[in-house]
Amino acid sequence: MGSKKIDQVAETKSDLSNSSLNAASNVSESKTQKPNTWQEEVNLIEAKLLEAEAREDHNQKGINFMKLANIHHEKSGDLRTAIFNAQRSVSSFAMAKDTSQIANMLKYQASLLASNGQYDLAIGAADEAIRYYKEVDFDRGIAAMYLNKAQTYLAEKDYSKSEEFYEQAIKILKEKPNENTIFLYQLHGLKLYKESENNRKFQKLVKICEASIASGKIRPNLLNQFESIKNK
Secondary structure, three states: OOOOOHHHOOOOHHHOOHHHHHHHOOHHHHOOOOOOOHHHHHHHHHHHHHHHHHHOOHHHHHHHHHHHHHHHHHHHOOHHHHHHHHHHHHHHHHHOOOHHHHHHHHHHHHHHHHHOOOHHHHHHHHHHHHHHHHHOOOHHHHHHHHHHHHHHHHHOOOHHHHHHHHHHHHHHHHHOOOHHHHHHHHHHHHHHHHHOOOHHHHHHHHHHHHHHHHOOOOOHHHHHHHHHHHHO
């Protein structure tokens, strides 16, 4: 994990780093030059945040805070800062009154919190995302959050809760079936039943997955994950 602390990350324009101010004065140059390091990417994004702040463009602020969260998650490895920027993105999209983006960022935040071992907060973020997805009547978003909760409970080794939300997710997906999406969710079921040593349900789900594989429509990356779980 990175050592940067959330409470040290800038909240206002005056707190943004000097490097971001320098990047802001070279916006035209940044359009033609690709950043070489994740820190350079951060500097460019912070410059864009200054511009968005000046325009009071909350939607763009939300997008750029989301990009910062992704960089710290995927490249710097600083989960705490990633979580903080995800929350800043949620707040910006809330000011923009963009319900779909609020839900999407809460989904991402829930995953980050779970990865950081903050399970109760992850469940809370997931529940909030479900509320927003219900507002826009997006069933697949709700299903994704049920899976998110199932994964979080599995990490906590609460197998009963994990199965409860896994089954709710599958139920929603089966109303508008997409073979690859259902297969992806079933991979969680396989992990759950293997870890909880429920061999009967594990073998039953293996057969269901193998029937889907026989259709020839399952993506190669999902097939690889299936074989890995099955043979582990």
